[in-house]
């Protein structure tokens with residue numbers, strides 16, 4: 530079977546790595562990256578528009594396509610594939626609006642009675658200031674359209690809010706600040722049935738202790754203990770099922786949740802797998818992913834199952850100096866083999882092959898992923914491996930998974 534993965538980041542390398550382990554599968558990626566090139570065939574594309582991806586799928590005779598990033602989904606890649614009878618995992622253009630527009634998503638939550646943070650829509654700075662006065666500080670400002678994880682500012686005071694108003698353009702959602710533990714809840718959907726993946730926790734802020742501006746994600750871990758059975762059930766019943774029912778959602782529905790004192794509330798919807806959440810997720814997945822992906826594309830997810838290893842997996846992102854602001858590329862990368870010799874899997878997020886070998890090509894460069902029987906060991910394994918890797922300006926958080934660890938320790942002390 531030929532499986533085509535659309536995209537070329539860490540999430541897509543992780544997806545390709547997992548499906549390549551399925552018997553009888555050949556993996557293709559458009560455009561892919563040097564990590565994927567080690568396990569499959571990468572096809573260069575001139576742009577990311579639906580027609581380009583469709584012609585790649587037709588050229589190689591893809592039996593199944595999995596869309597990684599949101600941009601082609603919002604542009605209607607699933608509609609284009611289905612119109613030609615090609616199997617693809619992802620939502621159609623209409624459902625992709627749940628990620629493509631924060632205003633659309635917020636209105637949807639209210640109509641469907643899906644728990645979310647209080648908000649106001651502001652068409653100009655005066656409206657935004659008015660809403661800020663209503664919510665008080667901290668307050669959250671969100672740009673309406675796609676922003677690669679960087680269109681959200683948590684402003685702690687008026688000066689930060691004014692700076693954000695200057696930086697974010699167009700329509701804004703002004704939102705009540707919620708306190709709690711963040712969880713990425715991702716479910717595979719076929720328009721009717723739902724197969725939840727294991728819960729993950731992302732680390733969005735650039736610095737340790739959640740300080741500094743938001744990034745696409747500086748690291749993530751997956752562990753079944755992140756949510757209790759009852760919490761997962763509540764998210765499924767109050768968020769995922771109502772959405773699938775209302776939109777006939779197909780593909781990966783990613784609910785960014787805040788577990789507040791008054792129950793789980795949605796911060797955002799994404800219409801694809803998370804990046805870096807996918808890296809620890811597929812690393813922990815014990816079953817073959819392909820039957821579930823195929824079942825989702827064929828509308829028979831009710832019969833699909835996924836098994837997970839008991840122990841957690843942790844992914845530490847190594848980023849370019851300056852990211853999430855401006856950064857330089859073309860820095861030579863060393864040490865990946867030594868990191869892998871220590872038992873980690875290194876996913877490529879922003880790399881390319883230059884004249885002197887592998888070099889940096891993006892903000893998030895690599896995702897060093899490792900698993901163990903317990904979270905503490907998985908964290909040390911990932912960091913020990915990451916210490917083998919070097920490129921000029923490299924930076925990473927040193928506390929990926931630490932909050933989870935503190936929570937478990939507290940629970941153990943408390944019982």
Ligand code: AMP
Nearest residue numbers: 646669681704705706707733785796797
């Ligand atoms: P979003 O893209 O909407 O998920 O926002 C990015 C990040 O900003 C989230 O992962 C949270 O860490 C933070 N955030 C967003 N909305 C809120 C909120 N209402 N309260 C607190 N933090 C938030």
Ligand code: GLY
Nearest residue numbers: 745746803804805
């Ligand atoms: N890591 C957050 C996201 O994929 O949107």
